[in-house]
Amino acid sequence: MIGEQVELCLNQKSDPLNHEQVLETAVGALSSGNEWRATLDELPVPVYTTDAAGSVTYWNRACVEFAGREPELGKDKWCVTWKIYTTTGERLPHNQCPMATAVHEQRSVRDVIAIAARPDGSRRAFRPYPTPLFDDAGNLTGAVNILVDVTEEQSFALAEQAGRCRRLADSMYDRETCTVLSSMAKQFDQTVTDLRCRQSD
Secondary structure, eight states: HHHHHHHHHHHTSSOOOOOHHHHHHHHHHHHOOTTHHHHHHHHHSSSEEETTOBBBEEEOHHHHHHHHHHOOOTBSSSSSSSSSETTTTOOGGGSHHHHHHHHTTTSOOOSEEEEEEESSSSSEEEEHHHHHEOOEEEEEEEEEEEEHHHHHHHHHHHHHHHHHHHEEEEEEOOOOHHHHHHHHHHHHHHHHHHHHHHHHH
């Protein structure tokens, strides 16, 4: 069954992936026994696991390519990325990232976009799918996460958001509100610049 799910995921490489299905395959593999590493190694998206304390315990090769670095066992916690930022350019500490929230609150986290900074200076926008794992008694045993690269999509979305902020600023009479909106537009523009620099490399 797990093998069939992996084959289905691999066959979707040229088509839009059903990321919840990929996640389901990963969770199923982790609960199936000792062969889970081989299954996760074959998945076409970055996937990694942590223990119940948030320490990274496994990552596949897609994680290394995405993050631009090799994580370190016993050192990396919460995420395989080097640094994380919000879409407005603010630094997001690893202990406050979506995976940390999933583990601390023992719930899946969805509909979040973050920016991964890589050691070479490039950045990638991603949508995480952090999901806690439990044993048969309901005790937290760790978590699994897949990282979906949405850099191109977010480049356009954030550019549009910057434009909306500027238009709103131009229509406002309150100086403080105009200043805030103009600052937001600049932050979005900078994030877009950072992302597009990576795409042109």
